[in-house]
Amino acid sequence: MGLVVQKYGGSSVADAEGIKRVARRIVDTKKAGHEVVVVVSAMGDTTDELIELAEQVSPIPAGREFDMLLTAGERISMALLAMAIRSLGHEAQSFTGSQAGVITDSVHNKARIIDVTPGRIRNALDEGNIAIVAGFQGVSQVSKDITTLGRGGSDTTAVALAAALGAEVCEIYTDVDGVFTADPRVVKKARKIDWIGFEDMLELASSGSKVLLDRCVEYARRYDIPIHVRSSFSGLPGTIVSSTNPNKPEGGEMEQAIISGVAHDTSEAKVTVVGVPDKPGEAARIFRAIADAEVNIDMVVQNVSAASTGLTDISFTCPKTEGQKAIDALGRVKQGIGFESLRYDDAIGKISLVGAGMRSNPGVTATFFEALSEAGVNIELISTSEIRISVVTRGDDVNEAVRAVHSAFGLDSDTDEAVVYGGTGR
Amino acid sequence: MGLVVQKYGGSSVADAEGIKRVARRIVDTKKAGHEVVVVVSAMGDTTDELIELAEQVSPIPAGREFDMLLTAGERISMALLAMAIRSLGHEAQSFTGSQAGVITDSVHNKARIIDVTPGRIRNALDEGNIAIVAGFQGVSQVSKDITTLGRGGSDTTAVALAAALGAEVCEIYTDVDGVFTADPRVVKKARKIDWIGFEDMLELASSGSKVLLDRCVEYARRYDIPIHVRSSFSGLPGTIVSSTNPNKPEGGEMEQAIISGVAHDTSEAKVTVVGVPDKPGEAARIFRAIADAEVNIDMVVQNVSAASTGLTDISFTCPKTEGQKAIDALGRVKQGIGFESLRYDDAIGKISLVGAGMRSNPGVTATFFEALSEAGVNIELISTSEIRISVVTRGDDVNEAVRAVHSAFGLDSDTDEAVVYGGTGR
Missing domain, CATH: 3.30.2130.10 (VC0802-like)
Incomplete structure (x- = not known):
């Protein structure tokens, strides 16, 4: 049983009930024998509310301060999630992006990850903890200021940590059951895709599919980290995004799906x-x-x-x-x-x-x-x-x-x- | 013109209007020629709301995670305040307790300050910035975890920074005009005290006066930092708390007020x-x-x-x-x-x-x-x-x-x- 990185989006932790539901799911994974690192977004609309406050006090929010403001949202959700896990009788520690070793460049509001040094996470895991990490944020290598990663940042945090920690899979929990052959709100008969290669997922993501952002998929492809996109609500198996289809033996004779x-x-x-x-x-x-x-x-x-x-x-x-x-x-x-x-x-x-x-x-x-x-x-x-x-x-x-x-x-x-x-x- | 540390409580920054009003007051101080360091509390009821969320997810919130949660409140207010100052055309940078060098012991939820190393604050001031610091929080010397200082923590942060930076005065802004001869809600004819010595202020604070907490006064007395307690609403001069009355010449013949x-x-x-x-x-x-x-x-x-x-x-x-x-x-x-x-x-x-x-x-x-x-x-x-x-x-x-x-x-x-x-x- 290896290490699993799980990422939960804002809709999965929108309120106290959601946080408790997610905590139970995390504990189940831990009980199954895995080491678990969890990346969490801000609760529900928190980020939008903070942006609105910023616009009320300043017409053009400054990069450094704006990042400091926005990262408060993930601090709240990660601390609450760690508390909820502890109240289920399991050890958990939360870490900011900086504490987790997510090192970025200095471009505020859309920083790029340039290194991941997850020493504190590794120690917390070795001590038997579940590690909770704030998504979407890092610390700039040069100025030591708090940065945010921009759109899709929490997914990228999760994949980056999975790569740095040698995780066997990065599970991205969202509000749909996986990646579909088309947007289910438009095509009622859309089918959930069980497996999709990195290349196709990249093209879908850059063509309007909202489930994963191309940046996160690109990172996963570079480090060959399988992503499992699935629902935090239903608990059903979702879509595996990886380099080779796990259900098809190497050199097998089945053709890849055309579309x-x-x-x-x-x-x-x-x-x-x-x-x-x-x-x-x-x-x-x-x-x-x-x-x-x-x-x-x-x-x-x-x-x-x-x-x-x-x-x-x-x-x-x-x-x-x-x-x-x-x-x-x-x-x-x-x-x-x-x-x-x-x-x-x-x-x-x-x-x-x-x-x-x-x-x-x-x-x-x-x-x-x-x-x-x-x-x-x-x-x-x-x-x-x-x-x-x-x-x-x-x-x-x-x-x-x-x-x-x-x-x-x-x-x-x-x-x-x-x-x-x-x-x-x- | 020396360095001034100003502390604003939650009621002074309860909403966007309050933050903008406080920003104008800070800029006025800067314009008068002072270097300005500002310590700020969480907005209005933010802390209470976070505590309520914690109670919803966990019956006994854990110390480390609880501190991580609560400190999000000051991150929000400090970032917004820095933005508001910048939009008035002045440079401002915000700092967490950790970034400001507020080093504490490891007792979560009621940590004691054991050292203050404000190197980043000093640099920010040297570059012409107004420095905004999150009150109520620090970082533990041993575990490097985020800590909170407990009741009256933001006042103590302000006095501790004033001592470490050699400030000429620590201004504590609150919702009353100063320290009064009795609680003005009980005694309509209570008088604002212009000056009070540390000893008397300590006794008043430990006897039920809510304006300053004894912990903060004790810190100011140890490092001989004058405190100016005043209203962020009225802008009137308030009460000076210090070792010697600035209005009475040394060796002067006037007797100290008996009571x-x-x-x-x-x-x-x-x-x-x-x-x-x-x-x-x-x-x-x-x-x-x-x-x-x-x-x-x-x-x-x-x-x-x-x-x-x-x-x-x-x-x-x-x-x-x-x-x-x-x-x-x-x-x-x-x-x-x-x-x-x-x-x-x-x-x-x-x-x-x-x-x-x-x-x-x-x-x-x-x-x-x-x-x-x-x-x-x-x-x-x-x-x-x-x-x-x-x-x-x-x-x-x-x-x-x-x-x-x-x-x-x-x-x-x-x-x-x-x-x-x-x-x-x-």
Whole structure:
């Protein structure tokens, strides 16, 4: 029996009852003979409430102080969880990110982990304790200030500790039963995936699947730490994310599933730069302007230019929340670049089909487009990687498109099995 | 212009408005040319809410985890306060007790400060920052765990930092205008004291005055740090607590005020051990039993024994909350000691008259008792120190007794000047 790292999100520890339920689950794991390290997020809406307070006292919260503020949330939940475990008769100690040895760079509010030195955790385990660690936070190597890891930070804390401690698995507890072949709120017949490889999970995560963030999956892939995504409410086995399928013997003859799942994303907007002179360096100038404005872009599409005019159109997608920044930045370079106009459209949606098996299955793209066509969904942009096809459609068409594609690739379950239990954690 | 340490209690930073008001006051001090270190308590009822959560998850919260939980409150207020100051255009950095170098012993929930190493604070000040420090918390020297200082902890943090940094004054901001000659809620004509010596302040604090706790005053006396107790609401000058009166030249001819003030306390109960054999060692056995039960006793009174029986009565007072423990402990040793019975009375009150000047003024005791007699107040116990006289009366008589004594010693103000602004901080 090896070491298990478990991560519980905010919705799992939203109140005293939730904390007690989680404590029982942790104790069960300990009783089964495992060493247990638990990473916990702030309770329920605590973080949002702290952010609101910060906005009330200061229009632009400062990085260092903002991190100090936000990390209070995890201190509360970790201390309460340790108390709850102790009241069940088991030894538990809680540790801040700093105490747990989560060393980061100095970029406040979105620090990167640069080292993990879990000496105090190892000692606590050796003394028979369950170790509780505050997620989402670390300490900067240079300034010794408290930092936060940004979105998905607690999941990343869990995977990083699992890697540093040589855990046999990192269990990410959330409010759904695992990773599904599509968002269960959209596709009632979505199936829970028992196993998925790191590559496919990365593509799903970066295409709109909210269960795991790509950053955490990337970390797990680099250190080859299996992730078990599962529900803290139901207790059912969830989805294993790892390099090789544990249920299929090495060299076995079964083929990998062609398609892992369908992801969608309606949080993006489409920007089209119309009438760009088709000569070297124009695209670079456009995307340098975007980068300088710190806008994150996703898809980029440029088609061949019209021979008659020598002009081309360049489209890209970015988060709706950053759309205005992108338009402003491009407006400032319009004269210099000499394009004709800008078009902005935030009523779009993106549907992505993901599966490592599509590499060796030439019919996938055709089936995908046929499904969309039969559903009457118009395609506006297309972008592909080796194991993913993404299209942009009207936002209103997205749900219908996801269901059509899900069905066309035989992913539909025989029953409506998906259950969503609560909110989403951090 | 020297360094000033300011401490703000929970009622001063109860909400975003309070935090902004405190931030403006701090910036004003900085603008006046001072270096400023600010110690802050948790916002309003935060600590009580955290305690309630702890009780919900665990019947007996563990020391280490309980401290980790409670210290989250000060992290929140200090980070918000630093943000609010920055938004006023001044540099501020916040520090946990550990970061500020508040080193304690390992007694969780009521740790003692054993060293203060404020190197990071000194650096922050040198760089032009206002330093914000979390009150009430430290880090244990041996285990490196987070500790809390118990009741009055934030005041003690402030005085300890003032001593370690060589501050010219430690300003304790609260919800009253200073230390009064009596509790303004009881005596409308109570006067604000402009200056009071450490000795008298210590006696007042240990006799029921709630403005400062004896622990904090004792620390200030040891390191000779002047305390300025004042209101964060009114901004008026408050009470200076120090070794020598700054308004009276050394060797000046003015006499010290005979009486500093009248304190009262209705939180205690009286226990009488009736019919104790009057022989050596009996009192020791009684108070060993009390001490082993960890009951804190205040007054102890034994009168001469009746010659006819050779028996005496021993009375003592202790907090009402510990009364049952005391009775149980004495019940267990009744047989061994051979006393007759126990009497328990929690309807009592204590009135104390405090003033270093009473040493050289023989009429004080007589005037005190005459005032009580004229007010029709019966005296049940008497106990005196060199600069204090305390009596126990019926609890119902306390307010009347305080007013009578206050008036008899000429302490009444011409006007009703006392104002109470809010709740009480920690």
